[in-house]
Amino acid sequence: xxxxxxxxxxxxxxxxxxxxxxxLVQKKYEYVFVVVTQAERIPIKFFKKISGKENLIEIRxxxxxxxxxxxxxxxxxNVVVLFNSFQKKTEKAPANQFNRAIRLKDEYYxxxxx
Numbered sequence: 001x002x003x004x005x006x007x008x009x010x011x012x013x014x015x016x017x018x019x020x021x022x023x024l025v026q027k028k029y030e031y032v033f034v035v036v037t038q039a040e041r042i043p044i045k046f047f048k049k050i051s052g053k054e055n056l057i058e059i060r061x062x063x064x065x066x067x068x069x070x071x072x073x074x075x076x077x078n079v080v081v082l083f084n085s086f087q088k089k090t091e092k093a094p095a096n097q098f099n100r101a102i103r104l105k106d107e108y109y110x111x112x113x114x
Contacts, residue, residue: 005078017085071101
């Protein structure tokens with residue numbers, strides 16, 4: 001199938017997180033990445049804009065009763081840039097994770113300007 005989008009791993013933050021995950025969770029991430037890159041419309045179950053968070057998007061993975069989140073943004077129409085990831089352990093995502101994602105997104109666009 002033709003790829004509609006490309007995934008870009010910003011500074012290896014996601015890769016380091018991914019390597020620490022159990023194989024089952026890694027496989028779920030791989031499946032979601034196929035959906036993100038190939039689906040005309042990405043299901044909101046996997047890829048959701050975060051309201052009020054400066055154009056951040058979350059990729060959400062569920063495995064057993066665990067939830068994993070990866071913050072990202074779209075660069076143009078067809079590049080998904082991945083930033084920080086974490087395992088969600090409480091009802092609300094920690095504010096420091098949102099703040100880190102915003103900082104990394106801003107850093108990404110600053111570097112892109114240069």
